[in-house]
Amino acid sequence: MGILFLKGGLFTTVQDIGRTGYQKSGFHVSGVMDKHSFMLANLLVDNPENEAVLEFTMIGPTLKFTSDTIIAITGGDFSPKINGKEVPMYTAIYAHKNDILEFQYAREGSWGYVAFSSRLDVPMAMGSRSTDTKCRIGGYHGRKLEKGDQIWFRAKRRYLPSFLSRTIPQEHFEDPLVKIRVVMGPQDDYFTAEGIRTFLEEEYTVTSDCDRMGYRLDGPYIAHNDRGADIISDGIAPGSIQVPSNGRPIVMLSDRQTTGGYTKIATIISVDIPKLVQCKEQTRIRFEKISVEEAQKLYLKELESYDVIRQKIHHPCREVLDPRQSAKRIAGLFE
Secondary structure (H helix, E strand, O other): EEEEEEEEOOEEEEEEOOOOOHHHHHOOOOOOOHHHHHHHHHHHOOOOOOOOOEEOEEEEOOOEEOOEEEEEEEEOOOOOOOOEEEOOOOEEEEEEOOOEEEEOOOOEEEEEEEEEEEOEOOOOEEEEEEEEEOOEOOOEEOEOOOOOOOEOOOOOOOOOOOOHHEEEEOOOOOOOOEEEEEOOOHHHHOOOHHHHHHHHHHOEEEEEEOOOOOOEEEEEOOEEEEEEEEEEEEEOOOEEOOOOOOOHHHEEOOOOOEEEEEEEEEEHHHHHHHOOOOOOOOEEEEEEOOOOHHHHHHHHHHHHHHHHHHHHHOOOOOOOHHHHHHHHHHOOOOO
16 A cells, blocks of 8 residues: 545655656656755655655645555655644654645745655656656656545555654755855856856846746846857756846756757756755845865765764664653554
8 A cells, every 4th residue: 555645736746866868868857856855855764865755846735644654754844744733854754554644835945855664656767766747757657646646655664773863953944045056157158257247246036937847037137248148059967057148047957958058157066956946936046156176075075964864863862852752753653
């Protein structure tokens, strides 16, 4: 058994890291928008790092468990409740058969995630369980989840060692101004010196025109030089910042097209893409230029942080916990 969807939410899909190796054939990479929250969710339930999760945005789903499992909820704060009672995020939680998990509107952030210890039973498509709704492949029949859909589990994992240790501080996404680090290029030579200065020194805001393909930003005009805004189409990396002739940046994300013909002034470093995608409309953005070497060091530092978390949650809890909370979490294993 597994989970039954009582409400699909605004846009809920099955995602993992993404579908790599097929961009040359025109297929989107897809995959989660916020890889950091995705990694933490799977860590908390002791899943492989690329195990598929549920991803949702703005309005979360409501689902009923048809068998016992353990879950972890990360990402934005969608006020999760089980059977009408609030449950903690960034914590391993025992869910029983017939329990109902519901989410509300996003209080903080824009994207939420649920990982399951019992693992979602959806087929692999070209090496990934990610949903590509444009090509209608992967995930649950290549589409977003809706009322009445059911996904089975493919494993019976109802016990995790060091259960009380499987909690980490909740992350928050409420800053009105977010600093995003970028590596310049590959077409920064298509912009005037004033255009580069504008991009790096002025503020931009997240617009309502945002989805899994990309985020459009509004703000001061970024000027091109006499080479113009168009190029011969070339590959687009995650976080590429295109600037068409209107001078407004577009950040390309998980469901981006594989190639594009607009100039790309810079690329957001991988560790900062989650910061951008969790921004709500009207959040202010400032860009900061760093080197490739600095970006690589930050990426390695993030990988090291996952190792630290992994070690912490695999050891017996040493903190003095509220006895009532401890008893409540332990009781969940046996109810």
